[in-house]
Amino acid sequence: MSHQPNVTEVADCLLRIEIELRRLDAWADQRPSEQALQSTQPFAVDTLEFTEWLQFIFLERMKWLVEQGQALPSVSGMAPMAEEYFRAREESGRALIRELAAMDRLLSK
Template sequence: MANQPQNLLEVADCLLRIEVELRRLDCWSAEYPSEEALQSTQPFAVDTLEFTEWLQFIFLERMKVLVENDRPLPSVSGMAPMAEEHFRGREEGIGRQLIRELELMDRLLSGG
């Protein structure tokens, strides 16, 4: 976890837009997953959570803590392809804006 993005505000804004888009897609859950589900060691917790649950309960929560405490951010990110796979086969355009936001976050974190 190195190469902090130059502009933490951009990362924070992108986190907010990801949350807004999850809510707009009705993928925001008021029900917290079990502690066991959150302890998955698989990438994106694919064995215990839906991708959108991973975004909400693991990615967004951890990233908000890092940003708020001015901690180093991950230097590699590849969420957009996972989102594309998650939304594949659904109604045309569903998830497209979320994928765009995740593409931006991938670029921000990867320094590109």
């Protein structure tokens, strides 16, 4: 039987990820185009910024899965992607990377 992460822990972690995105001023008010959201690339790297992918694809999907009581994905490698994204930026994404690493651990237990 596969391990399902604790839904409360996952929901709390989703909230902390959103808080960090807002704190970094990376929370977008404008939704990307449907076309951009349909990307088939990992993290939609061809059409979205990593933070947009987090907000509009990852967070929305995960919130929906949690609310619907659906199975959560069992692998997650967001922290390394976030480290790569913030390496080229002035602002430090350390707290966000920490939350993403926590989510990675929760989902891949």
